[in-house]
Amino acid sequence: MLTLFHHPMFATCRFVRLAFGEYGEELALIEEKPWTRRKEFLALNPAGTLPILLAEGDVPIVGAMVIAEYLDETRGVLKRDKRLFAEDPMERAEIRRLTDWYLNKAESEVTRHLVRERVLKPVMPETAGGGSPDSAAIRAARANIRQHMKYTNWLAGTRHWLAGNRVTYADLAAAAALSVLDYLGEIDWREHSAARQWYT
Amino acid sequence: MLTLFHHPMFATCRFVRLAFGEYGEELALIEEKPWTRRKEFLALNPAGTLPILLAEGDVPIVGAMVIAEYLDETRGVLKRDKRLFAEDPMERAEIRRLTDWYLNKAESEVTRHLVRERVLKPVMPETAGGGSPDSAAIRAARANIRQHMKYTNWLAGTRHWLAGNRVTYADLAAAAALSVLDYLGEIDWREHSAARQWYT
Numbered sequence: 001m002l003t004l005f006h007h008p009m010f011a012t013c014r015f016v017r018l019a020f021g022e023y024g025e026e027l028a029l030i031e032e033k034p035w036t037r038r039k040e041f042l043a044l045n046p047a048g049t050l051p052i053l054l055a056e057g058d059v060p061i062v063g064a065m066v067i068a069e070y071l072d073e074t075r076g077v078l079k080r081d082k083r084l085f086a087e088d089p090m091e092r093a094e095i096r097r098l099t100d101w102y103l104n105k106a107e108s109e110v111t112r113h114l115v116r117e118r119v120l121k122p123v124m125p126e127t128a129g130g131g132s133p134d135s136a137a138i139r140a141a142r143a144n145i146r147q148h149m150k151y152t153n154w155l156a157g158t159r160h161w162l163a164g165n166r167v168t169y170a171d172l173a174a175a176a177a178l179s180v181l182d183y184l185g186e187i188d189w190r191e192h193s194a195a196r197q198w199y200t
Numbered sequence: 201m202l203t204l205f206h207h208p209m210f211a212t213c214r215f216v217r218l219a220f221g222e223y224g225e226e227l228a229l230i231e232e233k234p235w236t237r238r239k240e241f242l243a244l245n246p247a248g249t250l251p252i253l254l255a256e257g258d259v260p261i262v263g264a265m266v267i268a269e270y271l272d273e274t275r276g277v278l279k280r281d282k283r284l285f286a287e288d289p290m291e292r293a294e295i296r297r298l299t300d301w302y303l304n305k306a307e308s309e310v311t312r313h314l315v316r317e318r319v320l321k322p323v324m325p326e327t328a329g330g331g332s333p334d335s336a337a338i339r340a341a342r343a344n345i346r347q348h349m350k351y352t353n354w355l356a357g358t359r360h361w362l363a364g365n366r367v368t369y370a371d372l373a374a375a376a377a378l379s380v381l382d383y384l385g386e387i388d389w390r391e392h393s394a395a396r397q398w399y400t
Contacts, residue, residue: 046351047301047305055290055293056290057290059290059293061290061293061297062293062297063296063297063300065265065296065300066293066296066297066300067293069269069292069293069296070289070290070292070293073289073292074289089270089273089274090255090256090257090259090261090270092269092270092273093255093259093261093262093266093267093269093270096263096265096266096269097261097262097263097266100263100265100266101247104304105247151246
């Protein structure tokens with residue numbers, strides 16, 4: 001069984017777990033608090049980021065999209081119509097664009113800040129950046145949620161799934177990001193019915 | 201001929217141009233100033249970021265790594281020993297990790313800030329964020345250069361090329377990022393002889 005170093009509140013880690021779940025492949029989980037900068041963890045990934053997959057032969061595979069590509073190359077190609085990626089290069093580019101949108105753009109404009117201020121800082125030691133939440137950072141992140149919801153709503157309203165006619169990595173990336181925000185009660189679904197229908 | 205929307209001082213755009221150059225494929229270039237938020241540009245990419253490739257049929261392909269994957273799928277697979285990517289999934293994961301390191305981690309810790317403060321702000325209108333450089337941002341970015349140079353030096357000293365035995369996307373990503381910093385005179389090569397040897 002492969003092993004994933006993850007944190008339950010990181011969208012990037014949720015995304016990887018969703019992908020393995022879709023393929024019915026079990027994953028041993030190790031919860032990591034990256035801010036403690038554990039030596040063994042930094043030896044696996046000098047960038048000090050999550051997620052990290054220990055793949056066959058315990059080789060570390062670092063980063064959500066890197067893991068997704070690896071999963072596709074070693075498992076996805078055999079999944080036929082359940083494959084979470086497309087065959088066509090143009091469609092693959094669109095799936096990658098949207099996966100990056102949710103795991104990097106939404107992450108750096110919204111998700112990361114709300115998780116840090118509302119979830120992590122209260123449990124982090126002050127030496128690692130813990131302390132009371134920064135209300136300006138929370139306000140700024142909240143102001144950005146609307147644009148991401150509007151875009152998601154537009155995608156969900158004009159396509160069957162976010163990147164086209166099938167469930168792909170793009171849907172899992174969006175679901176991972178929005179599930180973190182939904183858990184924090186940050187999403188007002190009423191104005192975004194197409195997105196809500198896609199999500200449920 | 202394919203068209204690239206780029207900015208000459210963005211490492212992500214330099215990376216794509218290097219990759220096309222390695223394959224001897226010409227690229228029509230359109231210089232874009234993303235901060236002007238030109239309508240036609242935002243229609244191609246609502247994220248408002250560079251680079252964007254107009255691929256076959258003028259379909260926009262958005263983002264440096266997304267373009268690199270597309271280039272590999274449509275051209276690279278035919279290049280045999282000149283291919284900038286590996287065949288093996290594990291080696292591919294390592295190339296992707298390092299490409300992401302230089303195009304995202306180094307970018308957000310160093311390159312983006314120095315380019316913004318030293319190159320872009322003086323030419324941007326105040327309404328788009330222009331003005332005098334923020335010396336604290338410059339200091340913070342400079343403090344981070346050392347770690348990236350040390351890591352590059354370690355990679356270059358222990359491997360033939362950064363991701364293994366062949367030139368890959370990882371080398372082009374590092375070259376793109378470091379060439380921006382080198383152009384700005386921000387790199388002290390004397391302490392990093394393995395990196396210097398790899399670079400030249």
